Amino acid sequence: MRVELDVQDFFYESSSTNSNLGDTDDRVTPETWENWFYRWLEILQPHLPPASSYEIGFRLTDDADIQALNAQYRHQNKPTDVLAFAALEVDFPHPEISADPLYLGDIVVSVNTAQRQAQQQEHSLPTELAWLAAHGLLHLLGWDHPDEESLMEMLKQQVILLETIGIDVHIEY
Template identity: 55%
Template sequence: MGEQTWQQWFNHWLTQLDPALSPIDAYSLCLRLTDDAEIQQLNATYRSYNQPTDVLAFAALENLVADTPPPVQWQTDPVELGDIIISLETASRQASEHQHSPEQELAWLASHGLLHLLGWDHPDAASLEQMLQQQDNLLTSMNIL
């Protein structure tokens, strides 16, 4: 998949989600596609899980205090959402296990990472179900599911 596909997905999803953070409706994020060895190292360093995972998301807005005015630079620059890291090796395995295309798996993982960057989390079964439903909505809107 090329950079244009990724940009199209994220632009569409951000339009659909309408996070209303940026006064100029401009957002930026970093997407890194990697292997199991690198994502395992990141998972161990930042989450204390010394094993590979499918996707990691590091939100840049975690420390943004609610009800405070947005930073001045948001008037002219994109809002930096953070970093999404996806293991291509794990994504490939999971696509086979779930019997769908690698593209579907990558879209699933990317949408999951994006939701985390926007503050979604799944500490319990109910919030996980809401997040999974939102992922379904995002992928369905792009005819990926």
């Protein structure tokens, strides 16, 4: 299995003057993101349509950009932490395996919101970014949380994904 991850790091590219955000110590490299997504997709293989490789767009941005996307696509004119734009239907047919990567969709994360949430949760920015990226990936694969029970299942799966990459998070179930 191959994973092609298109990391668009707009936040860090445009935040060099921001002293609290965008520090190099808090930055997750594109290579690390690729490794994390590869490992996550290995675990989630039973939830994936068969393909020789998978493609995901991943964008780190700021509150203003994600607010514009949230207003445009969800009609909520406010920033949010993560948006996921799935390319496949939930009950997708299993296409013939192609040599081309199967495009799963795009994940957009606001680093501003992630920073605030990391401080509230008392963990690092990379931990929060990984948490949000894993959440977005699950949405791309059809997971949702319309009720408390499905939210708890999704959160448990996120914990498993983060533990796989060496990040220990604690949530109240």
